Amino acid sequence: MSVAAGLLATALALSGAPGEDGQSAAADDRLLTARVAALVRTAHEYLVAHQKADGSFSIVRNDAAASAPVAVTALAALSLMAAGNLPDRGRHEQAVRRAVAWLVDHCDARGYFITDADGVSKMHGQGYAVLALSQAWGMDAGDQARRAELRAALERGVRLIEESQDTDSGGWWYEPRATSAHEGSITVCMIQALRAARDVGFEVRAQVIDRALSYIRRSQNEEDGRFRYALRDPRTSWALTAAALSTLNALGEYSGEPNAKGFEALQRSDPFTGTSAYNEPFVDYGALYAAQAYWQYPDQRPFQRWWPVFVEQCEDRRREDGHYEAGNYGAVFGTAIVSLTLQVPQGYLPIFQR
Numbered sequence: 001m002s003v004a005a006g007l008l009a010t011a012l013a014l015s016g017a018p019g020e021d022g023q024s025a026a027a028d029d030r031l032l033t034a035r036v037a038a039l040v041r042t043a044h045e046y047l048v049a050h051q052k053a054d055g056s057f058s059i060v061r062n063d064a065a066a067s068a069p070v071a072v073t074a075l076a077a078l079s080l081m082a083a084g085n086l087p088d089r090g091r092h093e094q095a096v097r098r099a100v101a102w103l104v105d106h107c108d109a110r111g112y113f114i115t116d117a118d119g120v121s122k123m124h125g126q127g128y129a130v131l132a133l134s135q136a137w138g139m140d141a142g143d144q145a146r147r148a149e150l151r152a153a154l155e156r157g158v159r160l161i162e163e164s165q166d167t168d169s170g171g172w173w174y175e176p177r178a179t180s181a182h183e184g185s186i187t188v189c190m191i192q193a194l195r196a197a198r199d200v201g202f203e204v205r206a207q208v209i210d211r212a213l214s215y216i217r218r219s220q221n222e223e224d225g226r227f228r229y230a231l232r233d234p235r236t237s238w239a240l241t242a243a244a245l246s247t248l249n250a251l252g253e254y255s256g257e258p259n260a261k262g263f264e265a266l267q268r269s270d271p272f273t274g275t276s277a278y279n280e281p282f283v284d285y286g287a288l289y290a291a292q293a294y295w296q297y298p299d300q301r302p303f304q305r306w307w308p309v310f311v312e313q314c315e316d317r318r319r320e321d322g323h324y325e326a327g328n329y330g331a332v333f334g335t336a337i338v339s340l341t342l343q344v345p346q347g348y349l350p351i352f353q354r
Contacts, residue, residue, distance in 0.1 A: 030307070035311055044339065045322055046322040047080065055101055057073045057076040057099065069115060070113045071125035072121075072333050074129045078349065083343060083348070103153070112126065127186075134202070160176055162204070162205055164178055164190075182215070185285075192250060199351075238286050239285050239286030243285075244262065245289075249293060270290065271286075272313065284326050291345070303345075
């Protein structure tokens with residue numbers, strides 16, 4: 001069996017193919033494969049049941065402008081694809097194909113992924129959309145017409161991200177234009193989207209990545225190793241520390257004093273396993289990046305301590321129908337981001353491969 005075929009077999013097991021109980025002799029018990037498979041399977045059943053008729057996913061809110069369909073559709077598509085569901089194959093291939101088509105259809109002439117009613121996704125949605133479509137591009141062997149539309153949307157989306165960077169700070173802001181304002185979580189989202197697009201063959205300007213990498217480095221608080229919301233902003237968080245470290249790793253930086261200090265801060269203030277006195281915000285968002293940071297770190301002992309605690313908490317949080325609540329962001333978003341995080345170590349998505 002080839003490496004690609006082996007990855008696909010593992011992913012299809014998670015998506016409900018034969019062997020979905022996770023009892024394969026090849027299962028790595030350190031990854032708690034059977035338990036994770038059960039969580040992912042029911043989460044995906046919930047997601048597919050809540051996909052809208054037009055192919056999108058969104059936060060269920062009375063105010064449609066706050067439903068964030070671009071960001072949530074991209075995250076749901078990423079989670080489904082992480083289990084081997086692609087636009088042309090897999091148990092939930094139809095759901096993925098419709099979600100990918102919806103994203104492509106909502107990429108405007110500038111390259112901005114938006115709908116008239118979406119007042120929330122903004123550049124976070126842009127990053128997640130480019131990330132999701134780049135994964136689909138790298139793994140979908142579908143018809144040429146569909147791939148041509150996908151390529152065109154990705155090329156426009158990448159160009160818009162590049163052109164929206166503040167060349168002085170190297171960061172990005174919520175709006176799709178260059179401005180002196182900038183924010184760390186947006187910048188991380190843009191870097192990971194550009195990295196994913198570059199990895200599947202799209203041209204990304206080296207100077208854009210260099211400026212962004214400098215931004216991430218300079219956003220670290222030298223005193224405690226945590227990462228700030230923005231340059232010269234005193235506020236730090238565990239979630240942004242996880243996001244920054246996973247981004248540095250994605251760009252090939254695994255060592256050095258800033259990384260070591262940041263990783264110590266990540267573990268110290270981890271809301272799952274640490275002893276932090278901080279009231280950490282955005283824990284589900286942070287967990288997605290922490291899983292990547294721990295999994296990619298050369299010393300796997302921190303991951304082996306963190307992963308069982310995270311999986312157990314996911315089991316405790318899961319509702320009877322398989323979904324996860326995420327505070328004000330609701331069940332569809334919560335289910336998408338938690339189930340995506342649970343699949344990081346499976347490594348089926350190119351962005352999760354070490």
